[in-house]
Amino acid sequence: MAKIIGGITTSHIPAIGVAMDKGLEETDYFKDLFAIYPPIRDWLTEEKPDIAVLFYNDHGLEMWLDKKPTFAIGAAPEYENADEGWGIKPIPPVTGETELSWHIVNHLIENDFDPTVCQDIKVDHGATVPLTLLWPNFTYQGIKVIPVSINCERHPMPKPSRSYAFGKAIGEAIRCWNKDQKVVVLGTGGLSHQLDGQRAGILNADFDNWCMDKMVTDPEAITQYSNVDLIEKGGAQMVEIAMWLAMRGCIEGPVEERLRNYVSPISNTAVGVQLLIPENEQG
Template sequence: MAKIIGGITTSHIPLIGKAIDQGLQQTPYWKTFFDAYPPIHDWLEEEKPDVAIIFYNDHGLEFFIDKKPTFAIGAAAQYHNADEGWGIKPIPPINGDQELSWHICNELVEKEFDITICQEMRVDHGLTVPMQLMWPGNQYEHMKVIPVCINVEQHPMPSPKRCFDLGKAIGEAVESYDKDLKVVVLGTGGLSHQLDGERAGFINKEFDLYCMDKIISEPEALTSLTIRDLVEEAGAQGPELIMWLGMRGTLRGELNVLHSNYHIPISNTGAGTMLIENKE
């Protein structure tokens, strides 16, 4: 049977992709941020997962404000990146796992989740930056990826509890899959940040660290929050925490935090990185 071996949280700021593209990882501005990832690289190399399920949000490449599904899941053989206007070269295609994707989609619909199933899907920095951070040098050709895209751009957005429940349902679907696969789940985005308006540049370190604690010890404390709460506490883009909650919902075993790091400021965003082992 398929098994979820762990979860990873990571920022997906587009400027990270540009730093990678220009080889700036060890410059003073970026070094502390990138130095948080080698322990994750070592764990991925040791565990060798077959599939990565990635909770992320699209920023207008595939879904613009005229058509914005609440939940969209990829069921494609490959996922392609495109130029988003940052002057970053698109990364190589990312391989999908169509069979597992369809299994998850069928299970979600059976559990009354209304999802958009995408047999073609372009992926932006919300997904590509985490791929580059997890597998430096774009060395991810051995991995299969299932994108889970959540609306965090246009109101109304799904509640933290709904996203946690989505993660639970995806975790149950993976566990019911009859192939021996090792699956890692990524929750991307955030933490606190506001990119525009009167509070542009707003970061709430205290709230970010609270979220990093509660995501492990008491996720119900976060699922009781509303989207409005997240905007007030973490800025207009703070609701990206719901991707973390999607990841957390998939983890059902005893959890062990193998690595944790918090760093500000990177592109006016609180960047939280965690490696969570999901024990049986």
């Protein structure tokens, strides 16, 4: 049976992708942020997951307002990236894993989640920046990726509790897949930030760190908040914690927090990174 071997939270800020393009990882501004990635890459190299299920939000590359899914799941053999309009360099295609995609879709619908199924979508920086960070120099092409998108742009958005439950159902689907494959789950985006309005620039380190603590010990505590509560606490784009909750929902039982990093701000955003290992899978 397939196994979830770990969960990773990571930012997807475009500025991080640009910094990698320009080789700015060692500069004063970025070095604290990039310091966390080599140990995570070491873990990935050692554990060799076959598949990454990646929760992200599309920022208007593929899913624009004309048809905007609340939850969507990729079921394509590959996913192209493209020009997003403001200068991040497109990267070569990401490899998909259609058999597990369809297994997850079937399991979800049997269990009362009804995502949009996408056989041809482009993925944006929400997916490509994390992949490039975790598998640099295009080595992400060696891992099969299932992108799962959550609407974090237009209200109404799924409630945080719903994103968590959605992740739980995906975790169950992975664990009952009859293939001997190792899966890593990725929650991208966050933490506190607000890009729009007079309140742009708000950050909340205390709340971010509370969320990171709860991601380990009690993720349901985060789901007590509504999206508007999250906006009040951590800015309009704090709602991106939906992807963290979905990722955490995939993992059953207690987790060990193997690594953590928090750097704020990078661009306009507080960046949290965690590597979580399911205790049930250790041995």
